[in-house]
Amino acid sequence: MSAPEQRQRRYWDALAQTDPDAAIIDPNDRRGLKNAYLAGLRDRAFAQSLARHDVERGTVLDLGCGTASASHPLLRAGHRVLGLDISLQLLRHARNRCGDRDCLFAAVDGRHLPVAASVMDAAVVYVVLSYVTDDAAALALLEEVRATLKPGAPLIMIEQARARRALCEDGLKVHRSIREWTQLLRQAGFRLADTAILRHGRFPTTPLVAVGAIPRAAWPWLARCEAGVARLTGVFGWDYAEVRFEATA
Numbered sequence: 426m427s428a429p430e431q432r433q434r435r436y437w438d439a440l441a442q443t444d445p446d447a448a449i450i451d452p453n454d455r456r457g458l459k460n461a462y463l464a465g466l467r468d469r470a471f472a473q474s475l476a477r478h479d480v481e482r483g484t485v486l487d488l489g490c491g492t493a494s495a496s497h498p499l500l501r502a503g504h505r506v507l508g509l510d511i512s513l514q515l516l517r518h519a520r521n522r523c524g525d526r527d528c529l530f531a532a533v534d535g536r537h538l539p540v541a542a543s544v545m546d547a548a549v550v551y552v553v554l555s556y557v558t559d560d561a562a563a564l565a566l567l568e569e570v571r572a573t574l575k576p577g578a579p580l581i582m583i584e585q586a587r588a589r590r591a592l593c594e595d596g597l598k599v600h601r602s603i604r605e606w607t608q609l610l611r612q613a614g615f616r617l618a619d620t621a622i623l624r625h626g627r628f629p630t631t632p633l634v635a636v637g638a639i640p641r642a643a644w645p646w647l648a649r650c651e652a653g654v655a656r657l658t659g660v661f662g663w664d665y666a667e668v669r670f671e672a673t674a
């Protein structure tokens with residue numbers, strides 16, 4: 426394992442000491458409401474995209490599954506899940522959360538996926554390749570993901586993007602532009618089906634969600650609002666956005 430992957434493993438293993446939901450989204454979200462809101466938004470996006478691609482009760486690769494926060498709702502929806510992650514400590518939470526029924530969790534070196542070719546019905550990725558700052562490494566990983574997918578199977582990837590590429594979190598993470606993300610997908614041999622901005626990173630209602638000022642019943646409506654605003658504005662120059670890419674192998 427090379428130095429960048431070792432650094433990632435150390436970083437995520439240390440975060441695994443906190444709450445399993447906080448560890449993989451925002452460790453500073455004291456009440457857990459913001460993390461629950463963002464996880465719900467992610468899960469709805471995955472479910473809608475999988476349905477659009479007619480993936481029902483499929484075998485789904487969750488790359489960078491972390492604590493299985495996204496794998497768990499996929500299992501509940503009847504899919505089988507293979508969750509792969511660089512952090513052994515996060516994977517402990519994944520196993521506790523999901524048990525071993527219809528799922529398998531395994532540690533990877535951050536570059537290679539120990540999966541046979543053309544076996545997966547779909548792959549999901551939530552804010553993982555943003556942590557692979559080297560483009561050649563991110564491309565190689567996407568190529569590995571494509572190889573695991575059956576021909577025509579979808580990759581649903583939600584990553585963070587900025588108008589202009591920027592390194593953040595002390596060089597641990599990169600915000601690529603939407604153009605750079607789509608180029609990587611195409612270079613990896615994917616056919617791009619759809620791209621949508623789901624939300625702006627610092628949308629003004631997010632702090633209100635975090636303090637409990639917006640009831641849970643209103644969250645789906647708020648998520649639709651965020652997506653609507655993002656559709657109109659595109660990525661702001663001063664903020665990152667969460668972007669959902671649908672592509673097929």
Ligand SMILES: C[S@@+](CC[C@H](N)C(=O)[O-])C[C@H]1O[C@@H](n2cnc3c(N)ncnc32)[C@H](O)[C@@H]1O
Pocket residue numbers: 430433437449450467488489490491492493494495509510511512515533534535536550551552553556557
């Ligand atoms: C922001 S968390 C998201 C976790 C999960 N996808 C979710 O939706 O809850 C990023 C995850 O990517 C994992 N990760 C980072 N680099 C990786 C790599 N090269 N290969 C596999 N996993 C990686 C981290 O360990 C962490 O679990």
